[in-house]
Amino acid sequence: MAASCPARVAVGRACPYMGAMTDNTSTPYTIEISPISKPAGQFQWAIRRNGKLVERSDRPHPTEAKAEASALAAVERSMHSSASGRW
Numbered sequence: 001m002a003a004s005c006p007a008r009v010a011v012g013r014a015c016p017y018m019g020a021m022t023d024n025t026s027t028p029y030t031i032e033i034s035p036i037s038k039p040a041g042q043f044q045w046a047i048r049r050n051g052k053l054v055e056r057s058d059r060p061h062p063t064e065a066k067a068e069a070s071a072l073a074a075v076e077r078s079m080h081s082s083a084s085g086r087w
Contacts, residue, residue, distance in 0.1 A: 029049050033068055045070065045074075047071060
């Protein structure tokens with residue numbers, strides 16, 4: 001274990017930060033789609049990055065599928081903007 005740690009870490013100590021670096025999650029984003037009460041039968045979405053709310057829909061969507069499509073487009077926009085350093 002100590003061989004994989006940088007030299008500045010004392011020999012025999014665990015590297016607590018190494019576990020976080022080996023987590024190979026494909027994307028840190030999650031999409032939550034939920035029905036809203038007003039107007040009835042409409043849906044909204046929320047995007048979370050590593051559990052923290054990043055963006056939510058500002059308008060109701062008539063179907064769950066349309067809400068999901070809108071959320072996916074927002075995730076793609078945010079991923080592109082995060083690559084350029086905006087998020």
